[in-house]
Amino acid sequence: MQLDDLRIYVATVDARRFTAAADRLQLSKQFVSRRVMALEASLGVRLLVRNTRKLAVTDLGYEFYERATRILAEVSDAEQAMSSQRAHPRGLLRVSAPLSFGMVHLSPLVGAFLSSNPEVRIDLELSDRTVDVVGEGYDMALRIGTLADSTLIAQKLAEFRMNVCCSAVYRNTRRPPATPAELARHPCLLYGEEARTGWSFVIDGAVRTFEVHGPLRANNGEVIRDAAIAGAGVAWLPEFIIAGALASGQLVTLLESFVSPPITLYAVYPQHRQSSVTIRAFTQFLRERFAKTLGV
Template identity: 50%
Template sequence: MNPFEEMRIFAQVMESGSFTAAADKLGLSKQFVSRKLMALEQRLGVRLLNRSTRRLDVTPLGQRYYEAALRLLNDVEQVEQGISGQTSEPRGTIRLSAPLSFAVAHLGSLLPLFLQRYPGVSVEVDLSDRSVDLLGEGYDLALRIGVLEDSTLIARRIATIERVYCASPTYLAQKGTPARPEDLRSHDCLPYGHSRQVQWRFAGAGKPLTLEVTGRMRANNGDLLRDAAIAGMGITYLPAFILGDALKDGRLIKVLEGFETEPLALSAVYPQHRQSARPVQALVEFLREQMQ
């Protein structure tokens, strides 16, 4: 870790009086804060804090380090504010995590436009359908689709994502076209995810319906499920951006229209300590502008 980051974490612990309170202030996990302070003490070869189940007590060396750290952190902040005041252009590197299928469909065209607009910014992109640990893995920003778990992360809505039930003409000719959600009990489905029990939710007249679906294939990648549906293996339920071309050219046909649930939210999430980072905010605003 950058020594200034270690200083910042230690100073926040001193000011907050506990790992938990400092972690909340910084937008980090308690375990992450504790690990980093232990690493700092090991690097310095001294004990900065005496820990007990009820309180933290600073050692004399810890107090000296805290006072010196505050001076350095204040100096750095003043320098950065002075420099940032000389230019309005964002500068720096963004570590971005994004879902694979979404990134292939959208970011391939959008990120070059963003980098052309902001020549002082660089982007490192990691494509993964898993929900990465932004704090533990060092990401500045992640794009996520769907309901967000409660956390200390800040979330900004970027756009909405429509989802579609669909199957191939060959499959529907063989198995019939479902007229209502309950008909799926006699169909092969292609659910997203690894859980043995996958539930699809449906809207329509009356109260919402939740139905457990089964099939011979499930995956955590939408492109794979789309191709399986095109091959006639069953009915799938996926974001429209994954299905676009296959729906246009007739390889897939929409089913159960009118029963789709509300669109999913595409959100940008980032740690609280990145809230004022100008490259992160520039990318969030750019994506909102381009995808509204």
């Protein structure tokens, strides 16, 4: 088995077609097909199912793809670490980020990073699910909020203020809460893990968490924001999700005299990738840009 065969196989799975993989690698379609067949023969397993339109990946083929991706990433890291001539960002960077944050704040920055680093390619997935960074072959992920215990390396990138809010109609038709304890009398719209842990505020110098209940829970902040705009209840959301709605008057803030602890944006990545020049460069780039755009 050769590293070139792993690169060909990974490119083929990414493209789902021999022709597209061959174009990306600047090889002939016949050569790519032969090398994948030789790889299957050496492993003694079927990796791909071929048909006239596209390729399907078998279960074993997908498992091998994840392992091959990690092997190639390790090799790339070793090359970057050992060669001073290659001590600059290069190669494929697979990144996962939250959907709402990614659309608003990450999307405008990706192109600028690629323009400054022409040897880097980014494969970005925007999703509010918590991906398995190692198991799914990601190089890094952006996560907001309290991190679960794990072996991942975490780098702080920014902090965001949390706001309690509702629609103006809701505030005018119901007596708004005067204290966090009074949230128990209101239908609360629950975003992410706060549905299980409650909403937190700094009171007398200590953080207190108040249990809340309501008709809706979602792992996407825009869903909760839109439900609040529609008057369905009270929401507790990061400022970057509701800034536009507050500015337009679609939402108004509540409990202004009570401050919530800020939530933190982290870059997380596997321990074995902490020497990656590309990951370090992208993380530092995001930290510097967020300091300018978000004031953090």
